[in-house]
Structures are given as structure tokens and as C-alpha cells.
Amino acid sequence: MSSDNQFLRSGCPIVNGLDIFGDKWTLVIIRDLVCGKETYSELADSPEKIPTNRLAERLKMLEAENMLVKELYQSKPKRYKYVLTTKGRDILPILQDIAKWGNNYVEGTWIPLEWFMEAT
Amino acid sequence: MSSDNQFLRSGCPIVNGLDIFGDKWTLVIIRDLVCGKETYSELADSPEKIPTNRLAERLKMLEAENMLVKELYQSKPKRYKYVLTTKGRDILPILQDIAKWGNNYVEGTWIPLEWFMEAT
Numbered sequence: 697m698s699s700d701n702q703f704l705r706s707g708c709p710i711v712n713g714l715d716i717f718g719d720k721w722t723l724v725i726i727r728d729l730v731c732g733k734e735t736y737s738e739l740a741d742s743p744e745k746i747p748t749n750r751l752a753e754r755l756k757m758l759e760a761e762n763m764l765v766k767e768l769y770q771s772k773p774k775r776y777k778y779v780l781t782t783k784g785r786d787i788l789p790i791l792q793d794i795a796k797w798g799n800n801y802v803e804g805t806w807i808p809l810e811w812f813m814e815a816t
Numbered sequence: 817m818s819s820d821n822q823f824l825r826s827g828c829p830i831v832n833g834l835d836i837f838g839d840k841w842t843l844v845i846i847r848d849l850v851c852g853k854e855t856y857s858e859l860a861d862s863p864e865k866i867p868t869n870r871l872a873e874r875l876k877m878l879e880a881e882n883m884l885v886k887e888l889y890q891s892k893p894k895r896y897k898y899v900l901t902t903k904g905r906d907i908l909p910i911l912q913d914i915a916k917w918g919n920n921y922v923e924g925t926w927i928p929l930e931w932f933m934e935a936t
């Protein structure tokens with residue numbers, strides 16, 4: 697049996713999701729990983745220009761939450777790539793819904809490519 | 817024609833959604849309003865115990881974003897209730913997907929009532 701004390705704020709599944717990704721950057725990083733970015737410098741290079749300390753901190757948190765794994769792809773010098781786990785990849789429907797909402801209610805926002813909105 | 821300068825970070829619809837509700841509390845307030853809470857004290861009374869300054873600030877922001885309207889329901893003393901607009905109510909699919917994700921990946925989270933998960 698689990699007690700509610702295990703939770704930061706409450707046992708609400710929405711609240712527990714937000715305790716992980718309820719901020720302005722985490723879902724932007726996951727968006728980029730879904731779209732095929734893999735390396736730190738690719739992620740840092742997005743149009744939103746995430747501050748690099750923020751990016752490093754969020755990648756560490758996402759790894760600790762098992763939402764991504766860090767894979768060595770070059771050993772000299774060491775270079776890593778970031779790959780979403782199923783837990784991380786399953787954020788996609790949330791991203792698609794936010795994109796729909798944004799397109800409906802924030803004028804002039806970019807229309808995502810079809811594959812992004814239809815991916816499962 | 818709109819220029820990208822109109823945007824805080826970029827024209828990405830996900831980013832523009834997060835610029836409004838990408839934090840730990842805004843979607844919790846919208847959850848409560850969807851679930852039938854209407855007054856300031858009902859909202860303050862949720863199990864997550866939102867700090868009241870945070871609640872007041874988010875309600876003001878949501879009103880400024882036309883995601884809710886403030887309606888006078890008693891004049892002496894003045895009492896207001898908060899009612900979601902269509903723009904605010906259309907956050908529901910996002911909440912439902914976060915709830916699904918939370919139930920799948922955060923052990924022991926509460927299972928939402930059926931009406932909540934099936935509402936449109």
C-alpha cells in the first residue's frame with residue numbers, strides 16, 4: 697500500500713506529471729528529442745536558445761527520471777547522445793495537444809509538420 | 817503579416833502554450849475549475865495547498881489571457897467566481913493526457929473519475 701506521503705504535493709496524476717515537467721523548458725527539450733535532435737549542441741541550438749545551465753540541469757533530471765538515457769557515441773573525446781525512453785516518448789500526446797491549443801489560440805504560431813501531429 | 821518578434825521565445829505553438837501555463841500551478845487551477853470549483857476559497861482549499869499569493873497571481877494572469885472570466889455573484893460583500901472560457905476549457909485534453917501519463921508512470925497516483933477522462 698502506498699501512502700500519500702510519497703508525493704510532493706498530492707497523489708493527483710496531473711500534479712505528479714507537473715512536478716516533473718511543469719516548467720517552461722522540459723517539454724521543449726522533449727519536443728526536440730522527438731524531432732530527432734540527439735546531442736547537447738543540437739539541443740542548445742534551437743530557436744528558443746535555452747540557457748546552457750538550464751539545459752544541462754534538465755537533461756540530468758530527465759535522465760534521473762528515466763525519461764531519457766545518455767549514450768556514448770564517441771569515445772575520444774567522449775561524446776554523448778540523448779535518447780528518449782518509452783516513458784519520455786509517451787509525452788508526445790501531451791505535446792500534440794499543447795501544439796493544437798497553441799495553434800488555435802496563439803495567433804501566428806507555426807503549424808507543426810504532419811508527421812509530428814500524427815505520430816504515436 | 818506577423819513577425820517572429822511578437823513571440824517571447826519562438827513561434828512554436830508548444831512554446832507559446834508553455835509561456836502561459838508552463839509552471840507547477842496553472843494547470844492545477846484549471847483542473848479544479850474543470851472539476852466544478854468556482855471561488856477563490858474553494859481553489860485555495862485543494863489538497864495541494866497552493867500558496868495564496870501564487871493563486872491570486874495565476875488567476876489574474878488567466879483572466880488577462882482570457883482563459884477565465886471573473887463574475888460577481890454576490891454584491892454585499894463583493895464575491896467573485898471564476899469561470900473558464902472556451903480557451904481555458906480547451907486545456908482539458910492536455911490535462912487528460914497528463915493524467916494518463918501520470919497514472920502510467922508515477923506509481924500510486926489517483927485514478928481520475930471516468931467523467932473527467934471522457935469529457936470533451
